[in-house]
Amino acid sequence: MPEDISLSIDGTKITVPPGTTIHKAAESAGIPVPTICYHDHCTANGLCRTCVVEVEGARVLAASCVAQVSEGMVVYTNTERVERSRRTILEMLASAVDLSESPEILSMMEETGASHERFPGAERRQPSVLDDNPMYIRDYAKCVLCWRCVQVCAEDAQYTYALNFTGRGFETQIGTFFDRHLPETTCVFCGQCLGVCPTGALKPKREWLLEQGSTMEEVLQATHVKRKRRRKE
Amino acid sequence: MSDFDLTPLRETLTAYAPQGRSGLLPALHAAQKLYGYIPEPVAVEIGLSLDVPLADVSGVIDFYRLFYREPVGKTIVRVCTDPACALASAEGVLGAFNELAGAGTGEASGDSANRHKNQLTVERFPCLGLCAHAPALLVGEQAVGDAAPKQAAQILNQERPMAADHVGGDARTLTAYCGRGHFTSLEEYQAAGGYRALGKALSRSPEQVIDEVKASGLVGRGGAAFPTGAKWLGCAGAPDEPRYVICNSDESEPGTFKDRVLMEGDPQRVIEGLVIAAYAVGSRRGIIYIRGEYTNAFYIMGQAVLEARQTGFLGENILGSGFDFDLELRLGAGAYICGEETAMFESIEGKRGFPRIKPPFPTTHGLFGKPTVINNVETLCNVPYIIQNGASAYRELGTDRSPGTKLFCLSGDVVRPGVYEVPFGVTMRHVLFDLAGGVPGDRSLGFVLVGGAAGAFATVEHLDLPLTFEDLNAAGLPLGSGVLMVFDSTRDVRDVLLRLGRFFTDESCGKCYPCQLGTQRQYEILGRVAAGTPLPGDADRLTEVGWTMSDASICGLGQTAATAVISAMKLWPKKFNT
Numbered sequence: 014m015p016e017d018i019s020l021s022i023d024g025t026k027i028t029v030p031p032g033t034t035i036h037k038a039a040e041s042a043g044i045p046v047p048t049i050c051y052h053d054h055c056t057a058n059g060l061c062r063t064c065v066v067e068v069e070g071a072r073v074l075a076a077s078c079v080a081q082v083s084e085g086m087v088v089y090t091n092t093e094r095v096e097r098s099r100r101t102i103l104e105m106l107a108s109a110v111d112l113s114e115s116p117e118i119l120s121m122m123e124e125t126g127a128s129h130e131r132f133p134g135a136e137r138r139q140p141s142v143l144d145d146n147p148m149y150i151r152d153y154a155k156c157v158l159c160w161r162c163v164q165v166c167a168e169d170a171q172y173t174y175a176l177n178f179t180g181r182g183f184e185t186q187i188g189t190f191f192d193r194h195l196p197e198t199t200c201v202f203c204g205q206c207l208g209v210c211p212t213g214a215l216k217p218k219r220e221w222l223l224e225q226g227s228t229m230e231e232v233l234q235a236t237h238v239k240r241k242r243r244r245k246e
Numbered sequence: 247m248s249d250f251d252l253t254p255l256r257e258t259l260t261a262y263a264p265q266g267r268s269g270l271l272p273a274l275h276a277a278q279k280l281y282g283y284i285p286e287p288v289a290v291e292i293g294l295s296l297d298v299p300l301a302d303v304s305g306v307i308d309f310y311r312l313f314y315r316e317p318v319g320k321t322i323v324r325v326c327t328d329p330a331c332a333l334a335s336a337e338g339v340l341g342a343f344n345e346l347a348g349a350g351t352g353e354a355s356g357d358s359a360n361r362h363k364n365q366l367t368v369e370r371f372p373c374l375g376l377c378a379h380a381p382a383l384l385v386g387e388q389a390v391g392d393a394a395p396k397q398a399a400q401i402l403n404q405e406r407p408m409a410a411d412h413v414g415g416d417a418r419t420l421t422a423y424c425g426r427g428h429f430t431s432l433e434e435y436q437a438a439g440g441y442r443a444l445g446k447a448l449s450r451s452p453e454q455v456i457d458e459v460k461a462s463g464l465v466g467r468g469g470a471a472f473p474t475g476a477k478w479l480g481c482a483g484a485p486d487e488p489r490y491v492i493c494n495s496d497e498s499e500p501g502t503f504k505d506r507v508l509m510e511g512d513p514q515r516v517i518e519g520l521v522i523a524a525y526a527v528g529s530r531r532g533i534i535y536i537r538g539e540y541t542n543a544f545y546i547m548g549q550a551v552l553e554a555r556q557t558g559f560l561g562e563n564i565l566g567s568g569f570d571f572d573l574e575l576r577l578g579a580g581a582y583i584c585g586e587e588t589a590m591f592e593s594i595e596g597k598r599g600f601p602r603i604k605p606p607f608p609t610t611h612g613l614f615g616k617p618t619v620i621n622n623v624e625t626l627c628n629v630p631y632i633i634q635n636g637a638s639a640y641r642e643l644g645t646d647r648s649p650g651t652k653l654f655c656l657s658g659d660v661v662r663p664g665v666y667e668v669p670f671g672v673t674m675r676h677v678l679f680d681l682a683g684g685v686p687g688d689r690s691l692g693f694v695l696v697g698g699a700a701g702a703f704a705t706v707e708h709l710d711l712p713l714t715f716e717d718l719n720a721a722g723l724p725l726g727s728g729v730l731m732v733f734d735s736t737r738d739v740r741d742v743l744l745r746l747g748r749f750f751t752d753e754s755c756g757k758c759y760p761c762q763l764g765t766q767r768q769y770e771i772l773g774r775v776a777a778g779t780p781l782p783g784d785a786d787r788l789t790e791v792g793w794t795m796s797d798a799s800i801c802g803l804g805q806t807a808a809t810a811v812i813s814a815m816k817l818w819p820k821k822f823n824t
Contacts, residue, residue, distance in 0.1 A: 044255055047500030049759075051668065058603070058757075059603050059758070059800060060757060060758050060759060060800075061758075061759050062758055062759050062760050062798040062799070062800075063759075065797070067800045073796070073798070073799075073805060074797045074798050075290075076603070076798075076800075077291070079603045082660055094793075094797055095793060095799075097790060097793060098284045098760065098793070098794045098797050098798040099789060101760075101764075101790045101793075101794040102759050102760055102763070102794060102798065103760070105760075105763035105764060105767055105791070105794075106759060106763060107337065107762055108767070109766075131787070132767055132770075132787065134770065134774075134781075135766075135767060135770060136766065136770065158756070158759075158762070167299070174300075174301055174302065175301055175302035176301055177302050177304065177305030178305045178308065178309070178598065178756075179298070179304070179305070179308045180308055180756070181308065181309050181581075181598070181754070181755055181756045182751060182752065182753070182754035182756045182762060182765065182766070183751060183754065183758035183763065183765065183766035185762065188304070188305075188308075189304075190286075190289070190299075190300035190301045190303065191286045191289065191304050191315065198300075198301065199299070199300070199301075233335055238314060
């Protein structure tokens with residue numbers, strides 16, 4: 014069996030098995046490192062970079078959700094550099110995306126002292142709500158591009174490949190093949206994507222309609238699905 | 247039933263289907279040649295025959311600037327408005343073409359919105375690698391240089407041959423046959439001693455070849471300056487197989503055109519370098535990935551590969567050595583990020599060009615997850631010289647810590663823009679003034695952008711700096727890809743920064759938050775700075791966004807997207823305040 018790895022995180026010496034990420038190692042030492050995109054059941058991609066830490070001797074900060082520990086590593090999770098990046102990322106995110114239904118991100122902003130008004134006049138991503146099926150809506154103005162829905166729709170869970178990206182850079186959005194409505198795609202309405210969405214960008218249609226002030230009657234009307242019953246012949 | 251006759255497409259796709267997803271970019275290129283754009287039924291057919299999920303097909307189409315899901319004009323005019331071209335009134339040229347296309351000329355309407363008018367699509371485009379011919383554009387696939395706004399209609403209606411690239415310098419070891427307006431045939435190349443280095447390499451062991459390259463001190467010329475020998479050794483020693491070698495010809499750094507000049511002038515040298523690399527690391531398959539806008543270089547390299555294959559420098563049992571190696575050319579599709587090595591692997595594998603998390607590194611987990619060596623064009627062009635003349639002869643050029651020669655790309659306010667090959671260690675003054683003729687007319691030097699969009703600014707105080715990795719590093723100037731973009735003292739650095747800012751916003755892949763959001767915020771703030779109306783606190787915002795991108799981005803694009811801004815803020819802090 015390979016030998017355990019010793020490292021120090023914020024001055025605390027710990028020992029973990031090889032292959033452990035810095036994020037997990039820190040967690041085991043009781044040092045929580047914030048993250049947005051990371052999910053235990055999805056492939057970690059190191060996208061949001063709010064989990065960055067400073068590793069002694071490294072040129073740039075390391076995304077702790079993907080960077081693995083190594084022997085003798087000296088890690089700091091709260092240096093000035095780390096905090097500047099973490100805070101600025103959150104401030105930029107708040108200037109682009111509707112975070113009103115992302116309680117975890119909002120509390121992260123509070124903890125890091127990130128301001129909601131840091132970037133006046135900033136362009137926001139504000140596409141209108143996509144309401145194209147009776148099961149769930151897609152409100153990409155709330156999307157933080159954590160990729161989880163795309164991943165669970167593909168190899169991380171369902172292998173349906175209904176979702177991918179449109180555009181690139183700041184203009185990136187989650188989308189279907191040629192912007193087709195979901196019922197015209199390979200989507201099987203498994204609901205995995207809703208389960209992993211951290212921001213309310215994906216939401217059951219009934220919940221959304223109730224929030225919009227629809228009556229129960231209207232909700233049932235709008236979300237009723239005629240099922241083909243198979244009869245035994 | 248679809249309105250599109252899919253018969254020709256189906257025939258074409260039989261060539262790409264065996265490659266599976268890796269054939270996606272070539273298939274999309276081929277489809278677009280047939281239909282002018284990639285309509286939905288065509289994308290469906292491609293997805294089905296290459297076994298790629300449909301959502302992924304449109305995701306890929308959307309990622310690459312040169313692929314269109316909507317109809318476009320018969321002729322597409324792509325006007326570069328990045329800094330060097332902007333100095334030569336590129337905005338006027340863009341405006342003139344927009345007028346021809348029947349659209350407005352303003353900033354808002356000038357950006358790729360005018361589809362279908364007069365069968366003409368006009369696009370504002372990032373650097374085309376034609377900076378020495380500013381202002382430059384592409385009409386269809388044809389490069390056009392030195393355009394004037396009033397010539398727009400004429401440019402559209404009659405062919406206009408491109409002027410040869412000016413190539414100069416004190417030590418023409420790699421560029422001896424470049425800049426002549428045509429490319430060296432295999433026969434010419436051999437007559438000048440070409441492919442002798444390959445013979446020499448094949449008569450030695452791969453380890454000896456790697457040792458020679460290590461001893462030469464050659465480092466990568468794409469911008470990261472990684473030691474080439476160490477890279478080869480890492481790949482050769484990786485336990486997995488097969489191994490791949492890739493020539494990175496996705497030259498897209500604003501101000502950079504040396505790799506195009508090398509490929510268009512002396513293509514066999516690139517191939518010879520790659521074959522030697524392949525032999526050294528034990529690879530049987532190579533790829534030359536050329537940026538999508540470099541169709542001329544792609545054509546020339548294609549001809550050169552055919553010639554090399556016919557003559558037995560590629561294929562089985564090369565020069566009777568028992569070594570087999572062949573290569574494939576790949577054409578990019580408009581994405582600066584694909585010059586990042588892991589993004590290039592993704593692109594070759596038929597995906598959006600998202601950079602991967604490193605480690606693992608390409609030498610052990612590269613293309614298709616296999617050990618891969620990826621080298622820049624100029625880097626590979628050094629290899630035949632090193633093998634032929636030996637490491638110690640090579641080290642006679644340049645300095646101890648920066649051996650060899652370097653190609654510098656001179657553009658902007660200089661008398662003779664072009665590529666200059668000099669031994670490392672000559673001064674910036676020598677290159678700018680003695681070779682390139684200095685600033686034209688009675689104007690004086692203002693500043694120089696060193697290293698490209700991801701570079702930093704130098705001023706007259708830096709002129710006597712020797713051009714070496716060590717001296718530039720000490721002065722905080724990245725050598726990068728060898729860009730020296732010159733601006734006279736009347737130029738406003740804020741306009742330059744705004745254009746660089748737009749470049750990075752346009753070219754960010756969108757994967758990691760610091761770059762996806764930071765390039766956009768940086769561009770917005772630079773807009774206010776350039777207009778002379780920064781908000782209180784904008785300088786702080788720029789600094790914090792800049793350092794966040796530099797510290798926390800996944801790849802080199804994000805990590806360097808603010809380098810020039812931060813350098814300018816240090817040199818001219820007053821320009822960023824209210």
